[in-house]
Amino acid sequence: MDIDFVGRPWHFVKALLNDTNIRYNITVTHPTKDFFKLEPDDYYVVRQRVLDDGTVDIKLAARLLKEVSSNGVQD
Numbered sequence: 001m002d003i004d005f006v007g008r009p010w011h012f013v014k015a016l017l018n019d020t021n022i023r024y025n026i027t028v029t030h031p032t033k034d035f036f037k038l039e040p041d042d043y044y045v046v047r048q049r050v051l052d053d054g055t056v057d058i059k060l061a062a063r064l065l066k067e068v069s070s071n072g073v074q075d
Contacts, residue, residue, distance in 0.1 A: 010043040010060050017056065024056040 005013045010026075017024050029046065047059035 005045045028060045
C-alpha cells in the first residue's frame with residue numbers, strides 16, 4: 001500500500017478504507033497520564049503498517065483539547 005495515512009483524521013482514513021474495500025484493524029492509544037484533556041471523538045492516525053495478509057493495522061490517538069490560560073493565550 002502506497003498511501004500514507006499518518007497524521008490524517010480517522011474519519012477521513014476510515015471512509016477511504018471502506019470505499020476501497022481495504023481491511024483494517026485499529027488500536028486506540030491513550031496517554032499514560034491524564035494531565036492533558038483529550039477530544040473524545042476526534043482521532044487521528046499515528047502509526048500504520050500493512051500486515052502479511054494485506055490488512056492495514058492502524059494506531060489512533062485523540063487530539064488534545066485547546067485550552068485558554070488565565071492570561072487569555074491559547075495553548
